[in-house]
Amino acid sequence: MTASPSRSGVFSASTDKRLEAFSESISFDYRLYRHDIRGSIAHARMLAKQGLIEEQEFAQIETALREIEHEIEQGKMPFRPELEDIHMHIESALIERLGDVGRKLHTARSRNDQVNTDLRLWLRDAIDGIDALLQELQRAFLSRCDRDGDVILPAYTHMQRAQPVLAPHYWLCYIEKYQRDRERLADCRRRVNVCGLGAAACAGTTLPIDREATARELGFERVAANSLDVSSDRDFVLEAAFVLAMIAEHLSGWAEEWILWSTVEFNFIKLPHQFCTGSSIMPQKINPDTLELTRGKSARVLGNLQTLMVLVKGLPLAYNRDLQEDKPPLFDSVETVRACLELAIPIVEGAELQRDSIASRLDKGYLDATTLMEHLILKGIPQRTAHHLVGKLVAMAQESGVCLSELTDSQLKSAHSDLDGSLREVLGTEQAVKAYQSYGSSNPERVREQVNRWREQLQ
């Protein structure tokens, strides 16, 4: 049988070849085969339980579907555009094997609720896979916290040196961001995990099906309450695309930062050579291509979200063929983010901070100026006055080409009669870091608490 089983007796002409090529989705929705078969077995079991097919027929269908699954796994099923999509390929293979028994599988089902169900099952697994990778990435950052525990790095605002922080403060920052991504994934998963099977084309069915039974077997949390809604619903696809876009944004920002850090100008970090590439002409080059591609591929993930938003805009109820176009962007976002995460993990684990290079320039940029200002506030000087005063001291130090702690007692006095050498106790990046107090700051004790909290949480 080559004609699509979806073409009923109503047609007086076979499909134009150009339409076949235009409308096929097998070239990308083959990815759904496992989930399609899982959904079909659950559906057929329910049909048998409800007396819509014989138990014996269910047994034949289940066996044949498992054989077909094996065949696809082995790459033994040729994909034929005239069969449109993965659903039709599997059903045709079933009918080829079982004849009329195979023709009963699609009882009380439409491709509209089938594709919705398959996609939910596929996405649920994809979400779980991405979540596991995010957790692994968090652990990679956490593992650096002990290794880099005593390293002080400049924090930047406006890409200008701002205040000193501990390296683990940076690592914990990324752990927090990826934690929010994981929370978003978990929340999105709740809305993915709803069973649409039984909505049939758009209005439900006159046949006595048991939607709860199918939903239960497929591990869905609940059954969708409106057939029009679920058969047209792609909110869950858009939501997942957004969460993936956020993850891509986080990965891209991190990649950009480490690209900068790996330059001669920064020289903060050495990237593991297994994940760098060379130049075909310049022999000295060690290029951060993995990070550049992570940054670059995020563009596609963001674009996929845009594509999906526009795709569903203004669609009338219920299923429209437009919805077939939801799959390439969704698959691409999942696969791209997965690939980026798989490479981010070993890079985070394998990169080495260039401790000497970082330390040798830590006294540049007056990272301790804000701590000094706060020290003066504690001494009773109003914030605005202290802010102005320390600004004057920085200008003075710049003039003399020294850091704040190297200003002489008389220079301090000349700025304000209350200032003397005692303020040096908060100067220098190490003392500045120790002086932080607030919850969430880079105070070594606070940072240690956070590391311990994450260690417990990520165990």
Ligand code: ARG
């Ligand atoms: N391949 C189609 C899709 O992905 C399956 C649904 C086709 N449904 C229909 N009524 N033509 O959306």
